[in-house]
Amino acid sequence: MTRDVFQAIADPTRREILGMIAYQSLNVNTVSGNFKISRAAVYKHIKILREAGLVEIKQAGRERYCHAKMEKLLTVSDWIEQYRKLWNQKLDSLEAYLDKLQNKNTAAKKEN
Amino acid sequence: MTRDVFQAIADPTRREILGMIAYQSLNVNTVSGNFKISRAAVYKHIKILREAGLVEIKQAGRERYCHAKMEKLLTVSDWIEQYRKLWNQKLDSLEAYLDKLQNKNTAAKKEN
């Protein structure tokens, strides 16, 4: 099943798992050992992350290592980016407005 | 209640609502009119978006206009950004690897 990345990162535990294995892959037990909830619960989260393509699992002996595939976050990143100019715009107007106030107070300068 | 932005954008309907009001504010009825689900259901989504700070509502007569506050997406954007170098790094290594292959094929150059 190919899960939704947006939904996969909606849960704080799952974001924590990703942060945990972002720089170094860890086996399932080590990951779950870092949480208070049961191994089974953590395992389910890992499964969801895997279904979203955010985690890949490779077997090494009896251990399974979880590798983070952060590139998958691009889906989310791109969605957000399309709106960035919107809020930049807003900030720009605010800045312009403040500048105007500033100029009004110090009088003088009028170049735009 | 201050909801989680990650969770607020996890639902596709809510993302659609945001896209719908990103460039122009719309009243509740107009927004819900664009969906097949009931007005009440859409209203609940709007409520969740509002609790996450992604939407603000302003009354105008008997209508309530929904204004998108996309800046709130920065929370998510920032979280993702901290990992961007990770996948860029990976792409860089891939590029380096491909370069190496290329060099091997065209023989010659050996500088690493």
Next chain:
DNA sequence: CACTTGCGAAACCAAAAGGTTTCATATATA
């Protein structure tokens, strides 16, 4: 071989999500 580890999956649960209908209320409008 017997025993310990590290998993994967199933059975079961309570709470949260996402919908629907219905009802009440504040604002226009005829």
Next chain:
DNA sequence: TATATATGAAACCTTTTGGTTTCGCAAGTG
């Protein structure tokens, strides 16, 4: 003022979620 509009909220229902326990099995170890 009586009627139509635009909402907000409550009551209810079905699925999903996020957890827990328990069981089975394959891979190392003494």
